[in-house]
């Protein structure tokens with residue numbers, strides 16, 4: 185799908201040693217088989233021939249090659265039809281493994297997944313943005329080592345490592361240029377990974393990866409234009425157009441959280457004022473609650489935090505909302521409204537057919553969605569919303585959307601260029 189990934193990060197260019205147009209056609213056909221099995225497996229060789237338009241002999245030969253790479257496996261027999269039952273093929277879950285990590289503003293999350301995108305191991309821990317950058321990076325390296333040990337035990341190849349960060353990432357060099365909420369600048373993240381791994385490496389913006397994760401493995405694969413919004417400490421976004429991340433001309437697009445919504449508004453960590461993020465992030469929600477309480481309103485959150493409102497977190501807020509706490513409900517209503525107001529503008533500007541809402545604030549979706557969808561319905565142009573207002577879905581992977589996106593980007597590379605496995609990556 186996105187060939188530029190391969191170009192930017194391939195560490196094994198020798199794997200493209202086949203030359204000439206025939207070889208190129210074979211590479212393309214191998215990818216076609218992989219894509220069909222990813223989307224439609226398990227299927228028989230005959231069905232693959234039917235679906236791809238390739239002749240049966242070619243399909244058998246391609247399948248044989250992929251079986252030798254360990255990327256496919258034969259599984260059971262088809263009971264459909266009246267003829268001889270056919271052997272079914274699917275992507276081999278143990279064909280290889282992926283490690284995907286996310287540096288958040290206040291957490292590190294890491295998973296190890298197999299080739300079926302099943303999470304085999306996960307770890308998430310809180311960090312403080314006030315911690316030294318090197319301390320956080322050292323902790324990340326320890327966790328990456330732990331994941332790599334697990335892959336070693338599995339004895340399968342490590343097919344890719346992805347790392348996401350909450351800021352602007354130069355994908356060519358794998359450098360995190362600027363993370364406003366961490367106040368990090370020019371961190372050479374790919375170099376860090378290269379000290380540990382000899383396999384395809386990806387460094388990406390977290391919301392971009394989350395958007396891809398929701399698209400690639402989710403029920404959204406039929407979407408023409410998926411808009412992903414991630415609300416946490418900050419507000420991030422990603423756009424997937426026809427299966428490919430749309431990053432904009434310079435590669436730093438989709439920073440929807442920094443659209444100016446109020447020129448006289450609160451200062452934002454990016455240096456601007458009144459960004460959308462200052463109205464609808466987790467910090468904005470907590471700020472509203474604290475302000476209401478300090479203005480004399482009573483809330484059960486005072487008791488739930490032991491009187492220390494610095495201890496506020498989203499699960500506590502959800503608990504207070506479920507208990508019907510008026511201060512919490514009104515703060516959530518306001519955040520939901522402003523989310524909807526921004527989204528209505530994005531619907532008008534981008535015309536998405538699917539909106540997916542993720543990030544830690546999506547835990548409070550039950551309380552945010554009514555106001556959010558009401559604003560979209562009211563404000564989006566009637567021609568764009570059609571008879572059906574743009575549908576907002578909650579991220580299928582929730583807080584794992586980003587790390588699943590990391591798995592997606594690694595998986596996508598192998599599906600598109602399966603022959604790189606021949607070069608023995610990650611063995």
Ligand SMILES: [Zn+2]
Nearest residue numbers: 442452454459
């Ligand atoms: Zn901003």
